[in-house]
Amino acid sequence: MAAASRTTKGRGARTNASGRFEPVTHEEFDDGWTADDDTPTPLRTTLSPEHARTIITKNTSPDIGFDRSINPYKGCEHGCIYCYARPSHAFMGLSPGLDFESRLFFKPEGPRLLERELLAPRYVCKRIHIGGNTDPYQPVERTQRITRGLLEVLQRFNQPFSIVTKSNLITRDVDILGPMGRDRLASAFVSITTLDRDLARTMEPRAATPARRLDAIRKLTDAGVPVGVGFAPVIPGLNDHELESVLEAAAGAGATTAMYVTLRLPLEIKDLFREWLAEARPDRAARVMSLIRQTRGGKDYDADWSQRMKGTGPVADLIGARFKAAVKRYGLDGPRHDLDVTRFRVPADARPQLELFG
Numbered sequence: 001m002a003a004a005s006r007t008t009k010g011r012g013a014r015t016n017a018s019g020r021f022e023p024v025t026h027e028e029f030d031d032g033w034t035a036d037d038d039t040p041t042p043l044r045t046t047l048s049p050e051h052a053r054t055i056i057t058k059n060t061s062p063d064i065g066f067d068r069s070i071n072p073y074k075g076c077e078h079g080c081i082y083c084y085a086r087p088s089h090a091f092m093g094l095s096p097g098l099d100f101e102s103r104l105f106f107k108p109e110g111p112r113l114l115e116r117e118l119l120a121p122r123y124v125c126k127r128i129h130i131g132g133n134t135d136p137y138q139p140v141e142r143t144q145r146i147t148r149g150l151l152e153v154l155q156r157f158n159q160p161f162s163i164v165t166k167s168n169l170i171t172r173d174v175d176i177l178g179p180m181g182r183d184r185l186a187s188a189f190v191s192i193t194t195l196d197r198d199l200a201r202t203m204e205p206r207a208a209t210p211a212r213r214l215d216a217i218r219k220l221t222d223a224g225v226p227v228g229v230g231f232a233p234v235i236p237g238l239n240d241h242e243l244e245s246v247l248e249a250a251a252g253a254g255a256t257t258a259m260y261v262t263l264r265l266p267l268e269i270k271d272l273f274r275e276w277l278a279e280a281r282p283d284r285a286a287r288v289m290s291l292i293r294q295t296r297g298g299k300d301y302d303a304d305w306s307q308r309m310k311g312t313g314p315v316a317d318l319i320g321a322r323f324k325a326a327v328k329r330y331g332l333d334g335p336r337h338d339l340d341v342t343r344f345r346v347p348a349d350a351r352p353q354l355e356l357f358g
Helices: 002-007 086-092 098-102 109-119 146-157 168-182 197-203 210-223 240-255 269-282 286-294 314-329 348-356
Strands: 045-049 069-070 103-106 128-130 161-165 186-191 229-233 258-262
Touching: 086 098, 086 269, 098 103, 109 146, 128 146, 146 168, 161 168, 168 186, 168 210, 186 210, 186 314, 197 210, 197 269, 210 229, 229 240, 240 258, 240 314, 258 314, 269 286, 286 314
Parallel strands: 045 103, 069 128, 128 161, 161 186, 186 229, 229 258
Antiparallel strands: none
């Protein structure tokens, strides 16, 4: 197992188990190599184009606050061990484990597809959420600039949008986010799960440090963008004691709203999280899993839409009560960042293309 740990240094998942749709499964075993032997080649990230036909995804989930979203990337190099998007890699015949963090897909035609969909004669303007599945500011966004291209299209059409990230790279785009934020056409959420650098490095190995995320909130706020903080997920026995301190720090940086989600462990995530917990925090692994089950009716996870985001029971109720008190204390209970859908317009330079859809 030592060799496996060295191979995955800087990654969240400890293994690369087959996805749930694969007919063959793979199991790791101890082949005798030790720390005294040569270190295996580090796991490299690969990036492949995905030639999608559409870019705006619709959903009907009653517990999600938006019905349309855009995800420029599939997979996420940040490697957050708890990420609810991991199981989606199984649909491509890949592992929700290390494959999810290292085999990424991007949509090179995303901006063109978005413009085409916004030009459709029957298009009805509603808020679009960017990053509902995986982070739109992957490290490769620095060179690929897919998210940047999407924002440029949204700005041209006055199309309102919200965006969520763990990356300070979002500050690169304040020239778009700032003016649109001031015009009630854009809002942002920055996810901060801990202020503990050691825990963040282990749990979210390639995401920005907590300090850099607070810096992102500060710079977005200074530019005029309404910003919220997401304390998500709350993991009982691991980071829940930081709830108040994270919200206080985010409010100090300029956030005006907040949200939280209790840890969800659907499908492959429960095994990946257990493996990580046993290695990263062996002294409290049993306690953490016990508390998690106490929020899920005695199970690792309950997918019931009426409670899957917050959980149930005394532990979940206490988290909810603490959150409610903290947002009031730190001024994070302001009005929702409602966006203006009445200002949508087709830009003049796009009208010749519009005639092609007539």
